[in-house]
Amino acid sequence: MPQLGRDGDDLGANDELIAFKDEGEQEEKPNVSSERDLDDVKSSLVNESETTNSSDSEADRRPKPHPDVESRARHGQLFQEGPRKQHDTGLFQPSPYVGYPFFMISDLGNLCSPYLTNGALAPTGRTVSQHQTLIGILMATLLHYSNSVPVVQHPHMTHLRPLLSYSPEAFSPQRASPGFSPEPGKQLLPASCFLLPTSCIPTTSAPGMSRSPHTACYPMSPGGMTPIPHPLGWLLVSSGFSPRLVPPPQTSVPHPAIVPASVKQEPGASHSHPLLPCRKPPSTSEHDQEEERKPHIKKPLNAFMLYMREERPKVVAQCKVKESATINQILGQRWHSLSKEEQAKYYDLARKERLLHSKLYPNWSARDNYVSRLTAEHTPSLLNTQHHILTWLMSASPASSLDSPATPTTALASPAGPAQLQPLSLTTKPPRITHSVGRNAVTPGPPTPSSTDTPTSSPHTASSRSSPQPLSHPFFHPPPTSSHR
DNA sequence: AACCCTTTGAAGTGT
DNA sequence: ACACTTCAAAGGGTT
Numbered sequence: 001m002p003q004l005g006r007d008g009d010d011l012g013a014n015d016e017l018i019a020f021k022d023e024g025e026q027e028e029k030p031n032v033s034s035e036r037d038l039d040d041v042k043s044s045l046v047n048e049s050e051t052t053n054s055s056d057s058e059a060d061r062r063p064k065p066h067p068d069v070e071s072r073a074r075h076g077q078l079f080q081e082g083p084r085k086q087h088d089t090g091l092f093q094p095s096p097y098v099g100y101p102f103f104m105i106s107d108l109g110n111l112c113s114p115y116l117t118n119g120a121l122a123p124t125g126r127t128v129s130q131h132q133t134l135i136g137i138l139m140a141t142l143l144h145y146s147n148s149v150p151v152v153q154h155p156h157m158t159h160l161r162p163l164l165s166y167s168p169e170a171f172s173p174q175r176a177s178p179g180f181s182p183e184p185g186k187q188l189l190p191a192s193c194f195l196l197p198t199s200c201i202p203t204t205s206a207p208g209m210s211r212s213p214h215t216a217c218y219p220m221s222p223g224g225m226t227p228i229p230h231p232l233g234w235l236l237v238s239s240g241f242s243p244r245l246v247p248p249p250q251t252s253v254p255h256p257a258i259v260p261a262s263v264k265q266e267p268g269a270s271h272s273h274p275l276l277p278c279r280k281p282p283s284t285s286e287h288d289q290e291e292e293r294k295p296h297i298k299k300p301l302n303a304f305m306l307y308m309r310e311e312r313p314k315v316v317a318q319c320k321v322k323e324s325a326t327i328n329q330i331l332g333q334r335w336h337s338l339s340k341e342e343q344a345k346y347y348d349l350a351r352k353e354r355l356l357h358s359k360l361y362p363n364w365s366a367r368d369n370y371v372s373r374l375t376a377e378h379t380p381s382l383l384n385t386q387h388h389i390l391t392w393l394m395s396a397s398p399a400s401s402l403d404s405p406a407t408p409t410t411a412l413a414s415p416a417g418p419a420q421l422q423p424l425s426l427t428t429k430p431p432r433i434t435h436s437v438g439r440n441a442v443t444p445g446p447p448t449p450s451s452t453d454t455p456t457s458s459p460h461t462a463s464s465r466s467s468p469q470p471l472s473h474p475f476f477h478p479p480p481t482s483s484h485r
Numbered sequence: 486a487a488c489c490c491t492t493t494g495a496a497g498t499g500t
Numbered sequence: 501a502c503a504c505t506t507c508a509a510a511g512g513g514t515t
Contacts, residue, residue: 299508304493308509324510328492335493350494366496370506 297364300353303346304335 301309308331315327315334335343357364 299495299506301508302494305508308492312510321512322510323490323512325489325491325512327510328490330492332492347494354495366507367498369508370497 296369297361299366299369300357301350303343303350304332306349306353307331307335307338307343307346 308328311331311334312327315330316322319327319330321327321330
């Protein structure tokens with residue numbers, strides 16, 4: 001949101017920019033600033049909300065709700081069939097990760113698929129010496145890219161500040177509401193609850209600690225230009241390919257995901273493999289585990305999330321449903337059935353959340369919470385190189401199978417060639433194909449800065465968003481697009 | 486234990 | 501501008 005941009009004057013981000021200092025200073029200054037400003041922010045936000053006009057937007061775009069979901073949920077019909085099975089119905093549904101080789105090639109040790117990325121058959125019958133030559137060239141390529149492929153660190157990671165949790169810590173009772181002492185271990189309510197306590201429904205669940213902190217996943221040094229040790233290591237390790245090509249893990253350097261941000265950002269220092277998944281990295285010490293438990297600053301809740309938090313108990317009570325996926329489907333339909341005034345309430349609340357969040361954490365970026373995944377946006381050249389090398393290996397491998405071209409390896413085939421290589425997920429598991437990704441691609445963001453956070457135009461114009469269609473149920477219609485998470 | 490599912494919106498990046 | 505991805509909450513289900 002432009003009005004919420006970090007450079008926005010109203011947010012006071014500039015004057016709170018923190019110079020790069022030692023971690024002790026970084027640890028203290030934002031909190032002091034936050035404490036000082038919190039009350040003012042809250043009061044000003046409340047005043048602002050009273051004077052802010054909620055733009056009209058959502059009402060006209062509201063599609064007809066799908067009462068079937070709720071009615072079937074009440075009757076338990078949604079559970080008659082697994083909600084995720086339907087995407088397997090097709091003969092082959094290309095994964096959004098078309099460039100992900102691990103699960104496209106059932107056996108990478110095989111590497112024998114005769115189908116190149118262009119669908120052509122690879123030449124067969126290469127000799128052992130030819131393969132050795134190819135491997136040698138591959139290793140040379142690896143060495144080349146290990147020294148030449150830069151990955152730029154996110155600017156927000158250049159400063160060393162503590163990993164504060166948005167909900168539980170940033171809005172500690174001592175700060176937000178003196179005298180309020182929550183039960184230990186219980187989740188404190190985020191900003192919206194202090195602003196509008198009546199709209200909040202307390203929850204006793206642990207605040208989003210199921211995932212390890214993502215903030216420590218940025219492997220790059222502040223200098224930005226740090227060599228990647230093994231550009232293809234992820235592929236080779238994950239596929240179980242020849243270990244000769246993969247140097248043993250660097251035990252001397254902890255995994256970036258488990259290294260405290262305060263100590264891992266050594267300019268110019270080498271790091272462990274930046275391409276490996278870091279969502280659940282193994283902990284090597286108590287200190288690392290302690291760092292892992294540190295919450296990160298979470299994203300502020302958007303309007304729908306606020307709505308869900310408020311309405312979920314009602315849906316649970318009404319529909320006797322506990323499965324969150326089903327509840328969310330219902331809530332999604334109810335959300336669309338809301339009037340624009342009702343939605344404006346949540347858009348406005350969400351705007352306050354973002355405003356307060358940006359005030360408390362002017363240097364925070366949503367990118368900070370991204371897991372360290374190698375994506376095409378980050379290193380497209382590297383991905384293309386990987387694609388080429390993989391293709392090369394496939395073509396170089398002795399063809400042992402001339403099976404049907406409809407095998408998943410054809411997913412690597414792209415009409416446009418490597419240029420359309422999709423981002424490579426570094427998750428250790430193949431991403432599941434779901435039906436919801438890509439929604440945002442076709443729908444412009446709802447709120448416009450000039451007219452508050454309520455959508456001004458139909459953000460759900462395109463297909464999938466206007467009419468969410470649950471899958472796999474006989475009453476459900478197939479989704480327009482497939483996606484992953 | 487860890488991850489998936491499912492929803493919408495915000496925000497990030499790349500083209 | 502557009503396309504695409506990730507994350508935010510939630511908790512039962514799955515691996």
